[in-house]
Amino acid sequence: MFVLSQIEHNLPMPPHLLNRPLVDAIKAELERLFLDKVVVNLGLCVSVYDILAVEGGFIFPGEGCSTYKVSFRLLMFRPFIGEVLVGKISGYDEKGLQVSLDFFTDICIPGHLMQFGTVRGEDGRWALKTEDGDELHLDIDDEIRFLASSIKYPPIPVEQKEDDKPFAPMQINGSIKGDGLGLLAWWAAEEGEEEEEGEEEGEGDGEGEEEQEQ
DSSP states (O other): EEEEEEEEEEEEEEEGTTTHHHHHHHHHHHHHTTTTTTTTTTEEEEEEEEEEEEEEEEOOOOOOSSEEEEEEEEEEEEOOOOOEEEEEEEEEESSEEEESSSSOOOOOEGGGSSSSSSOTTTTOOEEEEESSEEEEEEETTTTEEHHHHHHEEEOOOSSTTTTTTTOOOEEEEEEEEEEEEEEEHHHHHHHHHHHHHHHHHHHHHHHHHHHHHH
């Protein structure tokens, strides 16, 4: 889910930061530039992990600040394809479910990547229809386990309409097709039933042993 990415960057240092120790000033400026930002093909920056090297300090003609060549590592959020994550449903529409990880919200589980038998009802909610005819609804704030199926970094749009959704520089598509995927409550209920069956079988074996001893 989290990876380290090494980057080299020519960093102009604002004069108001020069009263700090150089490494502290550089880290503060790197955090301003990268923290909570998406870097294409690298992911979402969570923190500046460390600074590996600093070179330069040159003042170029026409500039009022010194520029440093900085090599550093960023801690990035970038799940690998096939990784299983747990989040909460934050919304739904005709396309599918929106899922949030608190610090990252641009996750969609489209309808065609939900378990077989999942349909959208008249009230707009998605629900899994069981063989018994029951409907297991996927509601907002329900915890859901999903598999990361793709990650996209769409280009910045030149124009946006007023009714368009806010631009998302990093988009994750998830899938809940497969065993163990879907609402945590579904699988917790099945695990509880299996444990009860195992306890009943264990009690039965104990009674048989007592009869044999007598």
